[in-house]
Amino acid sequence: MKKIEAIIKPFKLDEVKEALQEAGVQGLSVVEVKGFGRQKGHTELYRGAEYVVDFLPKVKIEVVLPDDQVERAIAAIVDAAKTDKIGDGKIFVSPVEQAIRIRTGEFGDDAI
């Protein structure tokens, strides 16, 4: 299993969620975050206003999925989240040791 953490522009959340569902993802978590990337010091548009990039509001999607779904999910996120402007976001992938579905007691891929 792997965990994908995708930090995206907030207005792209619905589109990315739908793309992930189409790619077979069964569940995910969303966290509101603030951050900056390499482009600090530049300005970025957020809801029609121009911000000097310090800490910009972003949304982080966390999804744990079987190894064989990772490539498809990444492609779905990139496709849905891309605007070709700075601040489009980043995707991080890390290994997950175990998952447990509390109600049923299932483990591993069966629990996702």
Ligand SMILES: Nc1ncnc2c1ncn2[C@@H]1O[C@H](COP(=O)(O)OP(=O)(O)OP(=O)(O)O)[C@@H](O)[C@H]1O
């Ligand atoms: N190395 C990192 N570690 C953790 N979070 C990061 C990292 N880089 C970027 N982020 C998070 O991702 C968000 C989006 O990054 P952003 O797209 O601005 O990166 P960038 O490198 O400047 O790319 P771009 O050139 O497309 O703007 C940041 O606001 C921050 O929350």
